[in-house]
Amino acid sequence: MENRLTRLRDAGKDRWSKSRGLYQCECGTQKYINDYSVRAGKTKSCGCLNREHLNTRKLQVKRGKVGGHAIKGREPKIKGKIRIFEFYSTKSKPLGRSKWVTLEELSKIYHGILPDPFA
Secondary structure, eight states: OOOOEEEEEEEEEOTTSOEEEEEEETTSOEEEEEHHHHHTTSOOSSSHHHHHHHHHHHHHHHHTOSOOOOOTTOOSOOTTEEEEEEEEOTTSOEEEEEEEEEHHHHHHHHHTSSOOTTO
């Protein structure tokens, strides 16, 4: 990422005694920014670089250029399934093994037609 800021003038010090300056971005926005963050390369624009990056990222996701949000160990097709757990803790957080089942499978497990998946 390139630096898009141009220093216009000194702005004195802020309440933490950090020197600040008035900077103008290439997009036309003027902003007071900590001088050290600009010199160190932490701040490169008024925020327009981040907005541009997010917009291109959204387009890539819409077009399918970027992979999905796969979670390690999760079954690939869980739409319409319910997650059941082996047991629950006393603090209402699920603990133990888990399994994804459909509503029909859950009712069959409940009525004893299918065996308990954790037995």
